[in-house]
Amino acid sequence: TRKFKIAAIAGDGIGKEVLPEGLKVLEVAARRFGLDLEFTHFEWASCDYYLKTGTMMPDNWKEQLSGMDAIYFGAVGWPATVPDHISLWGSLLKFRREFDQYINLRPVRLFDGVPCPLANRKPGDIDFYVVRENTEGEYTNLGGIMFPGTEREMVIQESVFTRTGTDRVLKYAFELANSRKRKHLTVATKSNGIAISMPWWDGRADAIGKDYPDVATDKQHIDILTARFVLQPTRFDVVVASNLFGDILSDLGPACTGTIGLAPSGNLNPDRNFPSLFEPVHGSAPDIAGKGIANPIAQIWSGAMMLSFLADTPGVDGQRYREAHDAILAAIEQSLKDGPRTADLGGNANTVQVGDAIAQLL
Amino acid sequence: TRKFKIAAIAGDGIGKEVLPEGLKVLEVAARRFGLDLEFTHFEWASCDYYLKTGTMMPDNWKEQLSGMDAIYFGAVGWPATVPDHISLWGSLLKFRREFDQYINLRPVRLFDGVPCPLANRKPGDIDFYVVRENTEGEYTNLGGIMFPGTEREMVIQESVFTRTGTDRVLKYAFELANSRKRKHLTVATKSNGIAISMPWWDGRADAIGKDYPDVATDKQHIDILTARFVLQPTRFDVVVASNLFGDILSDLGPACTGTIGLAPSGNLNPDRNFPSLFEPVHGSAPDIAGKGIANPIAQIWSGAMMLSFLADTPGVDGQRYREAHDAILAAIEQSLKDGPRTADLGGNANTVQVGDAIAQLL
Ligand SMILES: CC(C)[C@H](C(=O)O)[C@@H](O)C(=O)O
Numbered sequence A, B: 001t002r003k004f005k006i007a008a009i010a011g012d013g014i015g016k017e018v019l020p021e022g023l024k025v026l027e028v029a030a031r032r033f034g035l036d037l038e039f040t041h042f043e044w045a046s047c048d049y050y051l052k053t054g055t056m057m058p059d060n061w062k063e064q065l066s067g068m069d070a071i072y073f074g075a076v077g078w079p080a081t082v083p084d085h086i087s088l089w090g091s092l093l094k095f096r097r098e099f100d101q102y103i104n105l106r107p108v109r110l111f112d113g114v115p116c117p118l119a120n121r122k123p124g125d126i127d128f129y130v131v132r133e134n135t136e137g138e139y140t141n142l143g144g145i146m147f148p149g150t151e152r153e154m155v156i157q158e159s160v161f162t163r164t165g166t167d168r169v170l171k172y173a174f175e176l177a178n179s180r181k182r183k184h185l186t187v188a189t190k191s192n193g194i195a196i197s198m199p200w201w202d203g204r205a206d207a208i209g210k211d212y213p214d215v216a217t218d219k220q221h222i223d224i225l226t227a228r229f230v231l232q233p234t235r236f237d238v239v240v241a242s243n244l245f246g247d248i249l250s251d252l253g254p255a256c257t258g259t260i261g262l263a264p265s266g267n268l269n270p271d272r273n274f275p276s277l278f279e280p281v282h283g284s285a286p287d288i289a290g291k292g293i294a295n296p297i298a299q300i301w302s303g304a305m306m307l308s309f310l311a312d313t314p315g316v317d318g319q320r321y322r323e324a325h326d327a328i329l330a331a332i333e334q335s336l337k338d339g340p341r342t343a344d345l346g347g348n349a350n351t352v353q354v355g356d357a358i359a360q361l362l
């Protein structure tokens, strides 16, 4: 059987508290299901490292990570000491781009035991995926400032959409929708206001959709789409969106299920020519960092997503990895129902206690 | 006393059904409070007009409207027959830009009698304003397509932010926050991902904020901000945002209070060198158009906003206009509590019945 090499990067803030719980659960799962996982820890891609060295990552970061099958990531960013354009663009956003992790896959699910901010929604009602384009679109540093510092000052910010980048995320989303029971795909757009890129994006969705006659496709403008996340969350199955719209929808979706503290994500390179990265959607959370009270479930769930992605590696029999994924998910579900709870869920358990409880349920 | 000249434009779809109810209420208010309103009706800025003439508006539309104090607008757009880039960019978005309606003011309020999709929220809990930049930003047709129709195809979409455009919307929002009890302003941003325009926008917020030491300012990234609309809607007082972010937040906010069917808006030119435009946030709603069942409250409330804006015209004693505004709002509140309800609120009253009920409460 094949060994999977995994880079473990805690990053900043609560990343350092939740990653160990994720690793704990993965190690228990590895023993229980006979998985072959080898973890290598890296201190960099963190603001601590930046403050010591003046750079977020060593020059040879790509060499160090390229042989890995996956990166298991905590969180990065420490607003007061290192600005975002250094911390995020120098690590997380660099991984996404330079490792061509072009899919950001983010499940949205309402669990039993998690108080839902929406009235009258039951577990099972909300269960969908946001598929976010993860390498291009609105996130750029292209453009500039004209007449800086004067009354005439003017800023251009450019978004970039390539056919390659757009088609592959659409294909991924159509495939995912096609593999699901409901076979429904919502395409986020704003073609009535953003006059060049969005009508073009709609056109690509039509073109790719031709190959998926069984998938029911529904284009929605981002404004009304956010409203429908709140008013009609049960209608969604798979939602595909640009980098920015996907960012928004993958915070809003989890919020509609109670907390973004549970939301995991996979930054996927489906072609597997670079490692994929798995991280909680929440950030480094400076307000609660260092207190040991962060909820580790998003991190643990991200680890389960990693196993499920590794399971699909061509030439590998992924059965045990799939079983481990399902067991972790079941343990999370069980623990949310009647296990210890962190403060964000109204409890007073600490991070380690929740990690232990989930590990014990495996 | 001064006469106010108002252009009444119904537009398309349910615009034709809700505008008459708005006018009905304004006419009753005018008699009751002694307002001097003169309405002129225009058939254009509609897809019907386009299909007859090949253009959304006559060449001299600006001349015809320039002498007006305000435009009272229904809705425009009829997706199946006229594409958005013609219908919207040829009317509504043209008004916003060419009449320099640089503020889009959108109240978000939870009313008694409206079922709230959020659990455990009471009327009074949610009561804030979204102040949206309305003339520039992400809504442009600048950019283009490279290598069209080929695999190398690539699209650039440019956003444009000017200091003039940004500072004036920030100032308006700070003034509004400063005039309110809580004096709290949330600035929507995405400076960690959109690397040029958004950090710059944050800088302008800091610069303008210096003049408002009493206003507590809170910058929030748009992703987590949408999550907080759902999870902590009571924390907001005034929210200021770019054109796109404001568009999103002003659909999401009303959704959190039950329905976007109630949400009004003012497209304001505070300098009063052009008419301002008042319209419901909802669109022409092709799915229910022609059935007479649309909820007219957003239109009626938009009319009340218009009176309040006219009341502040320099050199005019606006007292009676303010009273009329308050009376219409009170009538809307009363009617939502125990009056007839349209289908969107779970009732089976028609559009006219709701309009009549509100008019009778004045
Ligand atoms: C119709 C559309 C162009 C418009 C916008 O996005 O501004 C609408 O959604 C609104 O909010 O007024």
Ligand SMILES: CC(C)[C@H](C(=O)O)[C@@H](O)C(=O)O
Binding pocket: A088, A247, A281, A283, B192, B193, B223
């Ligand atoms: C930290 C930030 C740049 C990032 C993003 O916007 O992509 C985060 O919000 C996320 O969703 O992963």
